[in-house]
Amino acid sequence: MQIYGLIGYPVKHSLSAAMHKAAFKHLGIDAEYRLFEVRPEDLRSFFICLEKENISGLNVTIPHKEKVIPFLNSISQEAELIGAVNTVEISGVKLSGFNTDGKGFLRDIGESLGFNPQGKQIAILGAGGAARAVSVYLAKSNPTALSIYDPDAEKLNLLIRHLEKNFKRVKFHAATSVSGLGIKGRDLLVNASPIGMKEGDPPALDKKLLHKGLYVYDLVYNRETQLLRDAKIKCAGACGGLGMFLYQGVLAFEIWTKKDAPVALMRRALEEALKKQ
Numbered sequence: 369m370q371i372y373g374l375i376g377y378p379v380k381h382s383l384s385a386a387m388h389k390a391a392f393k394h395l396g397i398d399a400e401y402r403l404f405e406v407r408p409e410d411l412r413s414f415f416i417c418l419e420k421e422n423i424s425g426l427n428v429t430i431p432h433k434e435k436v437i438p439f440l441n442s443i444s445q446e447a448e449l450i451g452a453v454n455t456v457e458i459s460g461v462k463l464s465g466f467n468t469d470g471k472g473f474l475r476d477i478g479e480s481l482g483f484n485p486q487g488k489q490i491a492i493l494g495a496g497g498a499a500r501a502v503s504v505y506l507a508k509s510n511p512t513a514l515s516i517y518d519p520d521a522e523k524l525n526l527l528i529r530h531l532e533k534n535f536k537r538v539k540f541h542a543a544t545s546v547s548g549l550g551i552k553g554r555d556l557l558v559n560a561s562p563i564g565m566k567e568g569d570p571p572a573l574d575k576k577l578l579h580k581g582l583y584v585y586d587l588v589y590n591r592e593t594q595l596l597r598d599a600k601i602k603c604a605g606a607c608g609g610l611g612m613f614l615y616q617g618v619l620a621f622e623i624w625t626k627k628d629a630p631v632a633l634m635r636r637a638l639e640e641a642l643k644k645q
């Protein structure tokens with residue numbers, strides 16, 4: 369029996385277990401998926417104890433995506449660029465880190481919105497962990513311009529400087545206010561802020577700022593946000609983050625098992641698990 373799992377704090381409401389368990393069962397892989405709730409102060413002891421456990425792979429979530437890096441033997445180029453790891457492959461004593469969030473996002477904007485970032489003007493709300501993964505993958509796809517808004521100016525400027533250093537051909541802009549994002553001229557708006565996760569949250573962006581030619585992708589995946597409802601009425605296309613969540617899991621599954629993931633089945637398992645929450 370192989371063991372896989374999710375490490376985070378908290379992890380109780382995670383949807384990952386449902387999709388990975390369904391995929392293991394479908395492919396006849398003798399494996400189980402566990403939830404490891406690890407407090408930040410217990411991360412070191414978790415990795416020390418890991419050597420004694422027979423674990424083959426981990427998903428990593430908040431708040432450990434950056435903090436796990438020192439415990440790994442190597443990380444992929446993408447994870448290095450993003451500065452965070454969401455997938456760990458364990459082979460004997462060797463721990464390798466990957467980040468599948470950005471790739472999962474890119475795959476889903478292509479599939480769900482039919483959107484190709486090349487030559488486009490893009491705006492992002494939020495400069496946190498998810499925005500880092502998303503902006504790196506968008507920047508890799510050669511958009512013309514990318515502007516980001518976050519109320520935390522220090523975090524925002526750090527991300528913009530990092531992107532400018534690594535992607536010289538893209539024009540980046542740190543917006544210190546929502547109006548500074550220049551939504552009017554943009555082709556894609558990405559909500560990578562947590563606004564909308566909780567019932568009763570205000571829209572992440574005033575609907576007056578949305579326009580007909582805009583595509584909107586909201587990373588929030590646990591509910592239909594007000595931004596999404598507004599964008600479905602006013603914009604060219606709009607989509608929530610469930611597809612990104614699915615594909616980051618699909619890519620992690622393929623890193624661990626070296627097999628093609630049963631995508632449709634994993635999507636169904638995810639949707640079922642979400643209904644039960």
Ligand code: NAP
Pocket residue numbers: 430469493494495496497498499517518519520523560561562563565572587588589609610612613614616
């Ligand atoms: P995070 O690290 O906490 O970052 C969120 C950032 O958004 C913070 O810098 C926060 O600033 C900023 N922010 C807060 N209010 C804002 C506003 N009104 N406008 C713009 N920025 C604002 O969180 P995260 O891990 O990046 O996650 C962000 C969202 O993405 C969550 O909803 C999460 O569930 C979702 N997500 C989805 C997927 C998926 O697969 N679909 C994957 C990862 C994350 P402060 O720190 O100053 O509050």
